[in-house]
Amino acid sequence: MPSPVVTRCAPSPTGYLHLGHAYAAGIAFLRARQAGGRFLLRIEDIDLTRCRPEFTDAIFEDLAWLGLTWEQPVRRQSEHFVDYRQALDALHERGLLYPCFCTRKQITAEIAAAGQAPHGFEGVVYPGTCQQLDHAERIDRMAGGEAYALRLNMAAACARIPTWPLHWHDETAGRQTVTPDLLLQGFGDVVLARKETPASYHLCVTHDDALQGITLVTRGNDLFPATHLHRLLQALFGWPVPVYAHHHLLTDDSGERLAKRKNAPSLRDLRDRGLNPSAIWQMAGLDPSRILD
Template identity: 65%
Template sequence: MGATAIVTRFAPSPTGHLHLGHAHSALFAWRRAREAGGRFLLRIEDIDPLRCRPEFTEAILEDLAWLGLDWDGEVRVQSAHLPEYRRALDALAARGLLYPCFCTRADIAREIAAAASAPHGPDGPLYPGTCRRLSAAERAVRLAAGEAHALRLDMAAALALLPAPLSFAEGGTRIACDPAQFGDAVLARKDVPASYHLCVTHDDALQGITLVTRGADLRPATHLHRLLQHLMGWPEPAYAHHPLITDATGRRLAKRDRAATLRDLRAAGRSPAEVRALAGWPD
């Protein structure tokens, strides 16, 4: 394998059993790597202690092996690397790019409701910047008192550091980035030590991922991820966002909607080859 060989990854969160949508995404990444003679990595994104469960991690490994997928090297489990994410947050904070946010969801909803209009991003109304306007002294007092807080990226300060507009590569073209659409994004929640956005960009850089493959619903997140990569000096991978698997009504498959799992299909007598075909990858 050459130095520039493709490296892909599949990175599920163990919040439930895998369904056909996961199988499609895993096979998409696995095939891109294997057909190019590259490497396919498996990462467990279990940073949320309230929703992730170890039994689902075990089930993921078992289901992928049953499906016929293999992976290279050890499985990276994010919850075992919390100090690494803290160091990345500290590096951003040292440059004045983070600020503590003490607002509750109710606080934010009230301020948005009171505004004449609220700009929207991919995740809904943007944070109105309440805690960004706090003085350093007030922040210090509230932090010293142990008040629960999230950490937000100061988007304006981050964008001011860009020497030129950002873009990302997909399908042989460059797509212009607009990270401002996320506003002051949360990079560490009150109940979770680091956000998906921070952890995924950190780990993709650390693991040498050259091609990020994931569902089209995550394409907007790429705009923010490219900004984090620039700020941290992390390499830029290429991207491939695949269409989502949907049910008979056209609704995308999701755990919360009790989509049929790979375990359900196996219990019903389906073979791995049949499930691969159902997931959009016939042999």
């Protein structure tokens, strides 16, 4: 028997939801409903400096107003840092993590001095400066209270995978291939935890998708490249690999993607203007009759 379809919507409470969030939530909800599966809501509030409780409350209110329903309880990542710490500890015990004391300014200066700036999927690739520190210096600097991030030693992580290449499937783009060169050049030694964010998005999202039995990940195509890294983490931990469906992002009249930081009109702004849920779904390009009972 095929596995039941389990999808999720996983917003971060760093502001009010806008039309793009509604579209993403609607896609996940519809895919679960069409398959007679399950739709989960997860609150990705690991960024303790930007996430706020009032935005979490607003997420529940806005999605319910739009006519969406989801299973309870809702997983809030800020309540599960122990889980992510255990995952980080497992990587550390395998020699795959190291502390990085470099500030962003120092990284920029080092790359400039080297006369080259290799760019990956998420910007400039870290040059691996702190990977060269010996164990004693690392311990002394950590004990002295110096701020640091935890980076994945990408070369060492790739060496732990017994069979290459890895693969994952996107419903539109088809079968995707992951190789060590792609990961080293596209990501390098990525940060998996910081002082202000005890675990990174990359670690938490793959951990929770596995924990919650997500079989179909629907999300914006801006996250398509990140799936290569997520596939590596799945292989390192032995987590199952869901099917992915990366969709387009909604844009404004100028062609810019809708974003909180660019003050895209929030769903509550639209509601205050007199729009009802049916109108919101139509604006998002989804059929209201398939969502609203």
